[in-house]
Amino acid sequence: MRSSKGLLMLLIAGLAGLGAVVFATRWVQAQAAGDGKIAVAGTDLELGSRLSPEMLRMVDWPAGSVPPGAFLDLKLLEGRVVKTSLQRGEPVLESKLAPEGTKGGLSAVVAEGKRAMTVRVNDVVGVAGFALPGNYVDIMVNTQEEGANRSDRDRAISKIVLERILVLAVAQEANRDTTKPRVVNAVTLEVTPEEAEKLDLARSVGSLSLVLRNQIDPKMAETEGATKTSLLNGVAVAPPAPAPKPAARTVVRRGKPAAPVATVAAAPTEPRSCVEVIKGVIKVTECF
Incomplete structure (x- = not known):
């Protein structure tokens, strides 16, 4: 009697386990049937790259988590230009692409209404290569x-x-993923037309320096500029004293009328020691 009950319990347990397996299999198949394919980068892509079919591939992606702007057909991406770097396997989204018809290169990443302008730098002006x-x-x-x-x-x-x-x-490198400093002789900046005019004037009237700032700091600094006086804590720099004007003396030529008198500037002389010498009734002053 007891053995019959045990066999019955085993049979019921086996049937329940088989039903669970069948249910789980059908659930997995149903989820898989809902998966789709989206386009991802087949290799590392730098900003400004012009896309071609060999740069991309289609991969399975859960239907419930397809990112907005994803592409389901590689033909729609042919000739498009990326405006940001993409890693291998990263989904290609509309937000990471330049407008249709844009040509490849640096011009594709210049924001609307902005301009790209290059300035010459060195290891000091370029913040030791950390301006990336x-x-x-x-x-x-x-x-x-x-x-x-x-x-x-x-x-x-x-x-x-x-x-x-x-x-x-x-220089000629526009990759934004690198963090290693690079000492170069030219840096290309994104400026508005008004900023481009100021930058061109600034480099013509003086020497430029780049000042690296925090990525997320939007505050503008209002400064009056540093002069030599402000650098020395407000102590005014005294101008050099003017040289004393040489004394004038009058020279009268012998045998000539006294009216035309020529006045010439006496050359400055160093102070000398003088003594008076009396010879009989004659007094003579001698300087040496």
Whole structure:
């Protein structure tokens, strides 16, 4: 009797397990049937790259989590230009592409209404190579105050003239994923037309320096610029004392009328020691 009950329980347990397996299999198949395919990068892509079919591939993607702007057909991506770097296997989205008809290269990543302008830098001006594509910098110019000569260091001034300027490229490299500093001789900046005019004037009237700033700091600094007086805590720099004017003496030529008298400037002489010598009734002053 007891053995019959045990066999019955085993049979019921086996049937329940078989039913669970069948149910789970059907659920998995149903989920798989709802999956789709989307386009992803087949290799690492740099910004400005023009897409071709060999750069892309289709992969399975759960239907319930397809990102907005994904592409379900590779033909729709042919000839499009990416405006940001893409890693291998990363979905290609409409938000990461330049408008249709855009040609490849750096011009594809310049924002609407902006311009790309290149300035010459060195290892110091370029913040030791840490001004990389995607970073923001301020532009500072060192020049002379209005009306001063270029050689007049006492009237020099340093002033930040442009703030939060995006670095588009360093030399011919526009990859924004790198973090390794690169010392180059040219940096391309994204500026508005008005900022381009200021930048061109600044580099013609003085020397430029790039000032690296925090990526997420949008605040603008309002400064008056640094001069030699402000650098020395407000102590005014005294101008050099003018040289004393040489004393004039009158020379009268012998044998000539006294009317035409020529006046010449006496050359400055060093102070000398003088003594009076009396010879009989004659007194003579001798200096040496």
